Amino acid sequence: MTASTDLDDLDDLAYDVFAKACPSRGTLEHVTGRWGGLTLGALYEGSLRFNELRRRVDGVSEKMLSQTLHALERDGLVHREAQPTNPPRVDYELTPLGRRVAERLLALIHCVEGAMDDVLAARERYDATRGAR
């Protein structure tokens, strides 16, 4: 057994979203939460200012977007850059870690979007069966 295998095993033991107390569960929730996911997805296309982000993430309130950005910044997924201009201008962009996570998230989002015809057909079948009971 090599040292690198030992480290891999250690990593496997260290973080597991299936375990209630694992901190990875909280981060997964920041990433996949209603607004967190859309925020990461929007920033994958490039850096955006707060109001640009708010327009892109249709339906988010100012307060929720602000909380979402704080959580993602704290987790090291989003970088907040205050420009020394007058009036002050704040840009948000993904960190390299945020890009890695956003790539996987977007693959999931595109998979779900592409599956929606099947999902809606399944819902119709399900509701018809339930209604007939």
Added chain:
Amino acid sequence: MTASTDLDDLDDLAYDVFAKACPSRGTLEHVTGRWGGLTLGALYEGSLRFNELRRRVDGVSEKMLSQTLHALERDGLVHREAQPTNPPRVDYELTPLGRRVAERLLALIHCVEGAMDDVLAARERYDATRGAR
């Protein structure tokens, strides 16, 4: 422009999680919600009975797991199979569509688990800076 390109364009217009009213947003929430994501991840390893699932998805209540399974079944991602045994036995398994979605979700989960050392270091830096202000 070919017919297939036209169809691709139509698909792009049809479903967009960034649009508030798009039904794909609801399905994405079923897939990435706290319990939906863990349930899909657990079932990716094979079919499970209700109580097996409940043990695997550490911390979920009976009520929440039941609601989660109903939503995933309605979306056509999970198949519920009642065995004609006595006592009755109910197995849950992913549909082919559920497997495609779960694959992307697990790639995201593993990415987040693998990033946790960096995430926790980022949190320490963030909290130290905030505390010093």
